[in-house]
Amino acid sequence: MGALSYKDRRGASDLDISDLGAPDTVRYNVLTFVANEEYDRAITYLKDFLDRDSDYPNFKDRVDRYINHAIDLIFAIRTKRNFPGMSLLTKSKQNELRERYRDHFQELKSVMRKVETCQEELRLSDIKSTTVLVKSLWFSIVVVVISAVVIEIVQGLGETFFVVFDDYLNKALEYVFQFLNI
Secondary structure, three states: OOOOHHHHHHOOOOOOOHOOOOOOOHHHHHHHHHOOOOOHHHHHHHHHHHHHOOOOOOOOHHHHHHHHHHHHHHHHHHHHOOOOOOOHHOHHHHHHHHHHHHHHHHHHHHHHHHHHHHHHHHHHHHHHHHHHHHHHHHHHHHHHHHHHHHHHHHHHHHHHHHHHHHHHHHHHHHHHHHHHHH
16 A cells, blocks of 8 residues: 655664565554655544454454554654744754654554454454354264264164064074973
């Protein structure tokens, strides 16, 4: 979505390419927009991200405070970076504003990592619950099949076995009675 300008690659805003994360992620897009001074675009992107439908029911509840904090940080960064009359301030005040800007930017990076962590935790939780469901279903199917086999053996083969056993017992007793002439 966004591309870094040359001055940001050199480190003017203390932005390391590895801090951005994978391309086309929330963290990458927001940090790139802020580094390129596209604050409104970053805020719009975050609001759209929060309003987007998610596969996870409690996603919005988990990331809402992080997104709102990130938006506040973007406003603070914009204010510090575009401070009116910056050139009229003393060097120490200018450095103090730049330091506050860097602090806000570092905090924004941290907040965006937390948002990605929430996404990952929800994804892993979903995978775990799906695994439990599949295992439960498989166990239920195995129990039903084993129960059906046991019932078939007891009712079907059990009765047949009893009839055959009774027949052989009658034949054996007849043979014994004939042998004894009773």
